[in-house]
Amino acid sequence: MIRHSVMVLIAIGQVHSHVRAASPVDFSREVRPILESRCFDCHGAIKQKSGLRLDSRAGVLEGGDFGPALIPGNPTKSHLIELISSHDENERM
Numbered sequence: 001m002i003r004h005s006v007m008v009l010i011a012i013g014q015v016h017s018h019v020r021a022a023s024p025v026d027f028s029r030e031v032r033p034i035l036e037s038r039c040f041d042c043h044g045a046i047k048q049k050s051g052l053r054l055d056s057r058a059g060v061l062e063g064g065d066f067g068p069a070l071i072p073g074n075p076t077k078s079h080l081i082e083l084i085s086s087h088d089e090n091e092r093m
Helices: 001-014 029-037 056-062 079-084
Strands: none
Touching: 029 056
């Protein structure tokens, strides 16, 4: 599931870059359900650890205390990708 989540979040970054995707990712239909099941307890409408809110595309792109969660078109520099794929259990989201 984590690997699938990483791939979807990478797709978000690439869809919103200057490179046109063949079939754009629909945030509400394809991404939000994954974030809702895995992230909203800590990063939703009620609670926002580190100021990060992931229940909207704008919130994902705006980020929180550590800057943007995702950088469109640059998944390797996206803080959220780094955190959900971390090997450090204390850091991994």
